[in-house]
Every structure is written in structure tokens, then in C-alpha cells.
Amino acid sequence: MKYIVKILVVAAALWVSTRVVDGITVGGESTAKEVGTLLAVALIFGVINALLKPIIKTIGCAFYVLTLGLFALVVNAGLLLLTSWIADQLTLPFEVVGFWAAFWGAIIIGVISWLLDLIFGIDD
Template sequence: MMFNRFSFLQRLLINVIMLLALAGFFKNGLYIENFTTGILAALVLGILNGILRPFLQLISLPLTLLTFGLFGFVINAVILWLTSWIVGAGFQFASFGWALLISVIMSVINAILSSYLVRNNK
């Protein structure tokens, strides 16, 4: 029950942990200056996912259908890239390819965690 009530905060925490871990694992591809910047990046990412992502998914629906959903990873990468632009120099990707790779990894981890949490909250 608590997962439903605090889902934004839990997702924020999960994204902070994921971003910091991925920045440590992929030092050449993702740079996060400090923990505070990681929190800010996760917060901006959450806001952009709530506001901008649905619009991008809607306008890219034909392309998403054509690619059997794989274009969704590109949309996620665009959101991450935009997050880095908003947050600034403390949160940067080496290239769009790195943003795409990180978006795929984050999507897989989020899917696994969501499935686990939903299964255990029944």
C-alpha cells in the first residue's frame, strides 16, 4: 500500500540511486558532480517524465509502432538528454549514444523493480 502512496518519492530515490550507480559504472559516459546534483537530476527527470514524456510518446506513436516499441528508448534518451541540459555542467552525458544506453539500462531496471514491487504488494 505504501508503494502506491509514495510512488513519486520512491521513484525519485530509485532514480537517484540508479543514476549515481550508472555514473560510477560508466565513468566515460555519464558524469554526475555530486549527490546533490544526482538528486536534482532525478527530480528534473521525474518532472519531465510526468509532463513532457506523454506528449512525446503521442507525437511519436507511428514511429513507435513501426519499430515495435523500440523508439520508446529514444524518447527516454531524449528526456535524459534534456535533463542534462536543464541541470547543467554537473550532470552530463558524453554523447547521445551514452544517453540511449543509460535509458535502456534504466528502463530495464525500472521494469524489474516495478514488477517486483507490484508482485509483493498484492
């Protein structure tokens, strides 16, 4: 149940980022298809974060220390771009155009996910 709520939280954060950041778009002929796309992209984003982020943190530990953690923003932007590429390969209508859109989108997704995690107590 915890994982389902987490996917819903990330999907909501992705939806907000599509509304706030120019360069992040989600398509679909209907609201149901758009929601389905957001859920699929949230699942992809979660799998990518679960698999790659620990490896990147281990390898890039020095960068995290030297930049006082700001390197995490660049990593999150890269993971969002990777998510967009994978979604494109799966013919999902989700697109992130450019690094800066991914950068601001990753910040928005991170903050909204954190707030919703606090509200719903997912990480308790």
C-alpha cells in the same frame, strides 16, 4: 510516499548509470552532495517524463508502431540529454556527453527502475 520512493529508485538507477556508462558523470565534493545532485536530477527526469513523454508518444505514435517500440529507446535517450541540459542550466554537476551515452544510460535507468519497481511494488 509513492512519489518519494519513485524518486529514490530513479536516483539509484542514475547512480548505477554513472558507474557503468562512460559519458555520464555526476560531480560533488562529498558523497552527500553527490546524493543531493542525484536526487535533484531524478526529480528533473521525473518531471520531464511526466510532462513530455505523453506528448511525444501521441505525436510519434506511428514511429512506435513501425519500430515495434524501439523508438522509445531513442525518446528516452533524448529525454536524458534534455535532463542533462536542464541540470547544467541549474548548475548541477550532472552531465551526459553524446547520444550513445544517453542511449545506454536510458536503457540502464529503465531496466533498473523496472526491477526496483517490481521489488518495492511502486506501481501496484
